[in-house]
Every structure is written in C-alpha cells, then in structure tokens.
Amino acid sequence: MVFIDACFRRPTPYTPIWMMRQAGRYLPEYMEVRAQAGNFLNLCHNPVLAAEVTLQPIRRFGMDAAILFSDILVVPNEMGMELEFIKGEGPNFPSPITTQADLDALHVESAAEKLEYVYETIRLVRADLESQTALIGFTGAPWTLATYMIEGHGTKTYAVVKKMIATQPQFMHALLEKLTHVIKGYLERQIEAGVNAVQIFDSWASALEEEAFFEFSWRYILEISEYIKAKYPHIPVILFPKGISGYLERVRAIGGNFDVFGVDWSTPIELAKAKLGDRYVLQGNMEPTRLYSKEATRKGVEHILHVMNNEGHIFNLGHGMLPDLEPENAAYLVDLVHSLSKR
C-alpha cells in the first residue's frame, strides 16, 4: 500500500493523500445515509451504514487511505457517559464529570468491548476496500477526550478543565490514566479487526501551555503509542497534536516511538520539516479553507510539495474538511497531489 510505504519512509510512486473528515456533510450521499440512520450517533452505531460512508469518499475521489467512520466521543459514551449531538451546536454530555463519584462510576474494563460496532464496521470496510487502499483507525487523545468529559461540550476558554488542572491535578491524572487504559484496548481491537494504521487526534492540544501539554497530554499519547508499537511494529502510528508549533523542539528532544507526525495548518510546513522531518514522516498540512478556491488549492499544494520534495511526506489537510466545501474541489485536490508528485 502506497500509504503504508510512505508512513515507513519507503519509496513510493507518488505522495499519498487522504483528508481528515473526508467522510461527511459536504457529500450529498453522506447526507442521504445520515437521514436514513436518523441521526449522527445512530450512524456511528450501525456498522453497515458506517462502513458505507467510510467508503463513499474513496469511491468518488480515490484517496490512498480510508478513515474509519465513527467519532472520538463514542469512547466516553461507552465508559458510561450519556452523549447527544445537538444540531448546529455539536456534541454534548448532559452530566459532565465533576466529583470523585463520577470518576469512580466510569466503566474502564468493559468499555473497549462495548465498542464492538466499531470493530464490525472495520471488518465490513476492509472486506470491501481494494487491497492497495489503507484503512486508518483512530482515537481521541486522553486530554482531548477528558476536556469534553469535564466541560460537557466544546469550549473556547477551557475554563472548567483548566481550573481542574490548577486545583486538582491528581484528579485530572486519574481520569487521564483511565482513558489511556481504555484507549490501548480500543486501538488493539481496531488493529485485530483489520485497520492498517492508527491516528491519535489531540484536537485541543493548543489549549495547554508548554509544561502542561507535556504533563497532561503528550506523555499519555506517547504511552499509548509505545504500547501499540511494541505489540504491532508493522502498524504505523500517526500523532496529530493540533496547534503546538511552539513546542516542536521539545517534542523532538523527548522523542518517542511513533511513525508519523500530523502537522496542523497553523504550523509552517518548513518549520515542521526543520524540527522533525528527518525523524518522523510528516502528514499535512493544507489550510482547509483553501479548498473554497481551485486557485488557492493549487498554490497550497505546490508550496507544500515543493517544501517536502517528495520525501517523508503524506499529503493531508491541516484540519478537517468543512461541511460547505464543493466535492468537485476535493476531486481536484486529490488528482493534483497525485499528478504533481509523480516520481
């Protein structure tokens, strides 16, 4: 698989590409299936429909990898937290974690097993996917999941979870340890079900100052990665900590056993290459809103491919696809990356 070869820095005929949130609302065929499911969470719980929407962008655009269709928040959901997706507002946990009793009530040993519908989705996708196309499994990072579990929903200030860090750091660590344990079992089962690579999304990494990022987020991510790499050395591990361009020096100094570093759009690709490019394969990092214009897309692609020079690189967006993007521009992007990077 071209994508897996690129993850391990083996020669490839061109630079592989996939897009974060490549399955989703910008595709009319996704909207149809979601309507059939009734709502987003039902869609995640239905392996036949989740497999179908995983495959939709591959059929249409021919990316080099499919990403499992699910959501990072099914993990806290199966740890016992009620979850709802409110139209126009995003995810919501009506009873966030506030007390020791809430923490003690979380299911830690059974959660990974309860996610069986995810593993069934993986088996169905893998059976249908062509052999040269990789399937990527994923999880949220402990910190990003804990933020949702404590705040209850998305936040601009992170006031509740940061107060927790300042006043009850041990409580925070206890939650992060539980999540780390569940995630190890979750990724292992995804791999046993057939994913060819895994990505850890730390979407809220940038909420933390440098010290706090390494203490409350990165160390747990590395612990998960080391665990997976020890057991499954042939499975590439991709880490995507969003918005930490100022901390790359320290990421490098600490090191860690993972294969690919996901570069978000706010980090200049030149900087990521200079700090990490000889040590980790880089994935990214076109600004998603460039996809509103073919001209802006072309300039973005040319710049990133020029900097990376066909080496140690997987093309991706620097964050997810937006719901109002034109599918036609996604097709343009995939074809452009494939043709301009041909060796």
Ligand code: CP3
């Ligand atoms: O990338 C893919 O195509 C695979 C599917 C995927 C989804 N969510 C589907 C989804 C993946 C990998 C995720 C990860 C995810 N979910 C993250 C990490 C990545 C990131 O974007 O930073 C986060 C933070 C979440 C939590 C989440 N789920 C939010 C904040 C929202 C609402 C966002 C919005 O734009 O409304 C979701 C819902 C969600 N997850 C949708 C999709 C396709 C939209 C739901 C819908 O169809 O209405």
